Amino acid sequence: MPASAILIAGTTSDAGKSMVVAGLCRALARRGISVAPFKAQNMSNNSAVTADGGEIGRAQALQAEACGLAPSTLFNPVLLKPGSDHRSQVVVRGRVSGTITAADYHERRSHLRSVVADALDDLRDTYDVVLCEGAGSAAEVNLRDSDIANMGLAEAADIPVLIVGDIDRGGVLAHFLGTLAALGTDDQTRVAGFIVNKFRGDLSLLRPGLDWVEETTGRVVLGVVPFLTDLWIDTEDGLGVTPGATVGRPQPPAGSRWLDVAAIRLPRVSNSTDVEALAMEPGVRVRWVDNPADVSAADFVVIPGSKSTVADLAWLRERGLDVAIADAHSDGAVIFGICGGFQMLSHRIDDAVESQHPGGPVSGLDLLPVDIEFSSSKTVQSLEGPVRLFEGNMTVQGYEIHHGQVRRNDAEPLHAVAGAPEGARRGNVYGSHIHGLFANDEWRRVFLRGALSARVPGFIVADDTCVASERMRQLDVIADAVEQALDVDAIVEMASSAPRFGPTLRLARGEEPAE
Incomplete structure (x- = not known):
């Protein structure tokens, strides 16, 4: 039975x-x-x-x-x-x-x-x-x-x-x-x-x-x-991710400064949950934004994943967000692209698969010396293994879901995953195809300390934030x-019962009124 x-x-x-x-x-x-x-x-x-x-x-x-x-x-x-x-x-x-x-x-x-x-x-x-x-x-x-x-x-x-x-x-x-x-x-x-x-x-x-x-x-x-x-964890889809919304319930900072994070609210945002782990950190305020002024004022700009990278990149330019990201970068803000966001930070994107862009390759934001080419085969895999980030060694879990593949990478790798270089880094700009990185407590702490200590000297990363426990x-x-x-x-x-309940309503469509 x-x-x-x-x-x-x-x-x-x-x-x-x-x-x-x-x-x-x-x-x-x-x-x-x-x-x-x-x-x-x-x-x-x-x-x-x-x-x-x-x-x-x-x-x-x-x-x-x-x-x-x-x-x-x-x-x-x-x-x-x-x-x-x-x-x-x-x-x-x-x-x-x-x-x-x-x-x-x-x-x-x-x-x-x-x-x-x-x-x-x-x-x-x-x-x-x-x-x-x-x-x-x-x-x-x-x-x-x-x-x-x-x-x-x-x-x-x-x-x-x-x-x-x-x-x-x-x-x-x-x-x-x-x-x-x-x-x-x-x-x-x-x-x-x-x-x-x-x-x-x-x-x-x-x-x-x-x-x-x-x-x-x-x-x-x-x-x-x-x-x-x-x-507020694991929002089902982009409907719950509205521009101007603060992610989660920000906790008071451990130090003297808040860390302001601007997450770009792309029209076709995917895996928006990547920023939730950041929002669990005391003193971190994560906001979904689509306004250039909000990006320019941020300490940390996150460009999340996208189901349509080329189309969302065009939208980003139409709103002037490309200029705001460049200004934030020049002002010393940390820029981090995840999956589709990583691809947008590249020099060139050739997508004849997802968007089937009629004009051929398009220029990326050119903040990372990387070229992306979309493949008809889709990379879908979970990851777990040792990682070396900055000067720290740790074990991380994450996953990849993308058609876009790195064809040229003249940047320094973001980190080494199981001994193999992954992602890209140039100055204060970072990119990775791996979702879920910030949910790894040690990786998140090492990154925040290594990438943002100079930008926000009064911000102190807590030692006891545990994403799994909060979930x-x-x-x-x-x-x-x-x-x-x-x-x-x-x-x-x-x-466990037979699904027969009643009575039926008189308004049942296509039916005679019940006696």
Whole structure:
């Protein structure tokens, strides 16, 4: 008999499905239950690398960490990585499987049903409970016929559904009712209940509304999860990375000076989570910026990864950010490019693969004597090994995801990884294709001290900041909130029950009013 499974769907995107699943994963794992996450289809440029060199969404990697598991392509068998408003790269079971338009993908999704079904079956054969996360809204009726992530998944796997709503946006009660009513009769019978998320205020004032939802729909509201202000790790996608936003909750400096970090908010930013480890350091203020004035005033400028390097480089120039970066460099600020950001710092970029730029090679920012050429094959690998940075030796973990390859590097290498030179350095400009470097505590401390001590003499790097501990602390905060707010035992029981709930609403589309 397959393991228990349940789908955590949402009324909208960003309703908090990923957070609720992560919290439930952690809560069940702490009880000693064998649990795994699953998201049939994700759309995000924030990805993680599995041990076998595959890609999955970072949210599923975080959920796996909450379960005490290593990332696996089973947890997210279909990943879409948008390269523009119209085209996305499709990653199937961790491997690139072409680039298509939204209309093309709508046709192709039906052919991915078996991929999704096989992955979920494998998980249900291995774990006691599988917590599935939906994508976007459960009521995307225009896509229902080819759906593989929401009600289509629930139907195919014959599992119940819980719907999460974001009350902070307003209108959550109507969202619950409207989402249920928009579903066909068969889909409605799979909806077991609702979860209110991101609540701030007096619960007694909300209670009459929850009672109304239960009376109107005949389904239980399983609880109200509070708005958790200290959660900011592993943002699902660029939607949560807004210009002017400060990353995390800056802690007071250990010395006499703050370190001001400007992270360029590229339109197609990828793996934006790279800067989160910096934001965990006391006295480090990390801001997402798209304004030249903010860049010019920074001590440390980070150009993160991009899913479309050439297009984002053109955007950067249109906004005058190239001049601001050059001015900051001349003023002694440290400039660091990660993956696509590293490529932008180069002398020349030849991309006939990702952007298929019609004009041939384009000039980079020319702050590093490096030439980049894009390859049709994609480098996807996790890394772990000894590193020598400045005068220090340490062990680091990281990962690479990129088509662009270094064809000429006349700069000093940033560091040596397992004895091989990697990245580039010239003066106060640094670049690397490796994501996750700043999450390595010793590497981060050595870099900050070696690269920024002269620029910000009053800034002191703390000796005890531990990124892994902070990540787990935040996961435990989510789990604690979920345990306190929701009836976790009832959710586990629902996951093992026959997914038949009711009644159906009179507004069910295409159906006669229920008697």
